[in-house]
Amino acid sequence: MTYEERLKNVSVLGAAGKMGSGILLLTAVEMADLSLLPENKDKSFVLNAIDVSPEGLSGLMKYLRDQVRKIAEKKTVWLRNMYADRDDLVENIEIIDEYIFDVLNIVRPVTTMSAAYNSTLIFEAVSENRALKVKLLTDIDTNNDNNPWYFTNTSSVPIGLIENEANLKGRVIGFHFYNPPAVQRLVELIKTDNTTEDVIEFAHLYAKKLKKIIVPSNDFAGFIGNGHFMRDALHGMKEAETLAAEKNIPLYQAIYMINKVTQDYLVRPMGIFQLIDYVGIDVVQFILGVMNPFVEDEDLHSDLLDKLMLQGVAGGQKSSGAQKDGFLKYKGAHVTSVWDVHKQTYVDIDTFKDECDDMLGELPDSVVAWKSIIRNKKKDEILAGFFNDLKASDALGAITAVKYGLRSKEIGEKLVSDEVANEVDHVNTVMLTGFFHAYGPVNNFFE
């Protein structure tokens, strides 16, 4: 079966979700582009958008229309060539509108799983629930005569388990997009012991067509991305608790301080507590729960997260993309207050910020902002200068940051020694591209 043939009938499960909608968009565009090639003009391409929510599917179609327009506007030169034989399409706007129709015309929004019974390729992007994934894939596979391939957007459950339990025999691969799939270029690719070579080959070609960067990860719960992030987050929470105890200050102040250290001192796009809020406290708690049974030498669990969930503080994002309150409370992009787990209320940052900043001490003059350095060609040199100044400082903030940087490196190296990642570069690439860090965790900055 050629690449084109494999993509003639595709299904996306969970198509109305955050990840599913992005995967659907990228796949619909790829399929439509194939359909426009002269050799494919009379072939039909079908993409089933399967989701349990009719409202979600309705929203999906609107999302697709808007996003495909943006994509079309950026490749109008190419589209004019593709539609050169259509005398009725003269202006850019006519060509762009036709392309939007052609992409949407491939998509079949449905709420029934049976739509996937004729597909040759199935993207699975339902929630991170092993039993649900196994149930859906088993159902499809027993009713589908095409021996379809399964690309699962699983972020923590080992793919081999899904393969065994759904009896997929080498026809499954972990194809883990980062959020949002339409923008983020990273894909973690996880093959099982049985995944066949032609599935892997197709995955690479498909990723290349979508202009994605593939990082292979071995099939260990959490893979590289969550493998690092979850441990990094646990370290952040532990550091905050230790700091609160040692300095005899309320935990919310320590949370503020560690968040500041991880953002400003470590030159990251956001502090660790803001990142936990962004991903969702519920999601982090859930993924830790998925991963923990598979690790022997560590306890991947946080009482603090459990406590916040019981108090109804979950973070995550609203459907509009706005940040919900979690450890931190937000006004637009600004943090205004921090959750006090004891009094169960948010405490205004202005009431303790100065005191905490004094405790952290002065930032060296060489400090750089993540935003200003991320695209700087000399960033490694500049960062080395700043981190050297941090190492030379005996201020609390600097000491905490250096310790944090070393822990982050240790986590990265352990992912390699545990054979989750094949090499250090893979860990660094995931953190650089999937988490937008300015430098990889495995570095020599903090030695």
Place this chain on the structure above:
Amino acid sequence: MRRKIYMTGGYNTVSMGTGRSEFHPKKPRPGLEHYISEAGKGTLDQIGGAENVDEGVIGNFMASRFNKQANLPGFMPMIDEGLQWKPAISVEGACGSGGLALMSGIKSVLAETAEVVLSLGVEVQNTVKAIYGADILAGAGWYKNRKNGHAYFFPGQFSDRAGAYYEKYGYDRARAGMKRWFRNAVENARLDDTAQEYQNKVADLDALYDKLKPNGAAFVDNLSVLDCSKVSDGASAIAICSEKGLDRIGVDKKDAVEVIGFAQVIRNITNFPTDLTEVETIKKAAHQAMADAGVTIDQIGTIETHDCFSIAGVLATEALGLAKRGEGCDYVAAGKTARDGEMPMNTTGGLIGWGHPTGATGVHQAVTIWQQLTGKAGKAQIEMPEDRPYGMTINMGGDDVTVIAIVYKRG
């Protein structure tokens, strides 16, 4: 000329669009009404008010599509109630619409049907993204050629001209001239606070130009965005008067420019240019206007030419006879069109630096010449040599199709 014709009371709104710090593509912005009103009032304030005006002309290219608005003469009385019940018309000749608004005013005064005409040009183009704006602007070409044209139709046309020029005269020489044209445009715009590139702070414009190489996959084969004029919202206005008109509005001749020659030339839009490395219509119009005025190019001290693309600026120097065929690029590269050069051109930035609100551009050019010849150009003021007291404007619609050339001297 059967009567003396003067222009005075010029006014430009800001040329709004990318480059201006106050421009936000996603936020609501002023529309046609705002720009017509501001420019119209700006001129009326200098000529004693609307009661002195006999008729109005609006030059505009595509409000019917950019703003879904036609019947623009109806906006004249919106500027000032004193224009109610007076004659007004609108004229269109693509990017030459502003020049046609001047021509219309000149002819009314010559015909003695008016002593004072308010000529105004306007375009509000940022209502659509550039990729759709390209469709609208393509209307300046023959529609039957649209299907085979580039997504960015007009950049495509002038990319072909640039490509032909590169091939005939050498890529590096040509690009050196175009680069200098770009640098002059931005440096001049920095001296005029209404210019779109007024706030441009790029330290090394040459380096920026060298870095941004033409890329056919993303845009057009032979031009980068730095070779292109701006997408702009803006309006310009000026009063066109007889001597009697000047008396009526109480403006001294020294504060006006006199129109001493003009030409308006059209090339058949259904034909391709005979030679892509020549702007034939500009050549004819400019030489006719100079003959009409009885002056030669070496008596002219400054020129506003229609540099919708840097290559058009280079080609204009050849059409005007300032440089030989194939040597316009060297002429520009040597700094001869810079503000301190042999022939200062586009001294407030032209279409690349000041901006290109298409229907307003012809009027804007007249305003700049009026400012320079009467000493009102502020920081952008150049010194006019005594033996070369004349100024000229060249406004072009389409790909060298509708051209208006006017020669001026201080009144």
